Amino acid sequence: MNITPLPVGFGAEIDGFDMREADDSMAEQLRAALLQYGMLVIRGQSFTPPEQIAASQLFGSLETFPTMRGQLNGLPEIFRVASRPEDGHVEVGRYWHSDGSFREDPTPISFWYSExxxxxxxxxLFTDLQxxxxELQPEIQQEFAGLTTAHRNGVVHPLVLRHPKTEVPALYLNIGLTAGVLGYSPxxxxxxxxxxxxxxxxxxATYRHHWLPGDVVVADNLHVAHKATPITPQTRRILNRTTIRADGVIWANGVQKQAA
Structure with a gap:
């Protein structure tokens, strides 16, 4: 297994191993690298959907999703994102966000495989929230550390969220689904x-990932956010996404909603 930090200052590229054959030592290296770098770009994988589910479980227990058009029957753990509606969900996430931020205990880890x-x-696109x-000015850090945001579904989070494992503060805001800041005017x-x-x-500040055959990207949603870029139905593209539950993540304690 070769781990090479990306030049943008966060994230790392990993090659030279098959996730389907990961032993305990390899799994520990992956988990440690994810905590250190916030995002892993893992090259040269080849998964069936059940194999992706198994590989994702190296990081914890998985969330499930309802069966809908374009999704895989009998595999509720996989959420398909695609350029065509018959292949999965289209035109989603074209704004900075962390998956599952609308949950009381937000989704800690996302895992994508390029099918x-x-x-x-x-x-x-990816960006480092920590x-x-x-890199905010100290007076802005102080202002933001006392603020709470509300999602459109009523779920609230501190604008500055400390990572439950590392305790590092991050600027945590879903640009598309946040209704506003509590105490602030619209x-x-x-x-x-x-x-x-x-x-x-x-x-x-950003890393742009162009998906190649066999690519896997794993993101710590409490460390990095991501943003989709446009694609038309004339071009076929499918990403299979699995996500780790807050109560089953590798660091085990869920998300502590503690402001900085």
Missing amino acids: VQSEEGGDT RAYA DHSRALMEAVDRHYSRDG
Whole structure:
């Protein structure tokens, strides 16, 4: 197993091993690397859907999803994202977000496998939430550390969320699903979210992943956020996503909603 840090300052690329054959030592290396780097780009894998489920379970117990058009019957653990509706969910996540942030205990880890690739379009962007907080001006850090956001479904989270394992604070905001900041007017909330959106996308802060055959990406959703880019139905692309439950994640304690 070869682990090479990505040049953007977070994330690491891993090659030279088959996740289907991971022993306890390899699994521990993967878990440690995910905690250290926030995101893993694992090359050269080849999964059937059940094999992806098994590989995902190296990081914990999986969430499940209802069967819908484009999803795999009998495999509720896999959430398919695609360019065509017959293949999966389309036009989702085209804003900065962490998967499952709408949950009381948000989804800690996401795992994507590239089943069908496109030559153009459909890249995924990633940004480091811990670095995003660290690079704020001290007075803005102090302001943000006291704020709470509300999702459209009523779920609330601190704007600055400490990682339950590492205790590192992160700027945690779902740009598309957040209704506003508690105690702020709609205009003030909108201005803050727009500022955070720009901050996530600032020069040098993002990693752009173009999906190749056999690619797996694993993201610690409490450390990094991601954003889909456009793709048209004329180009076929399928990503199979599995996600780890907060009560079954490798660090085992769920998410502690503790502000910085």
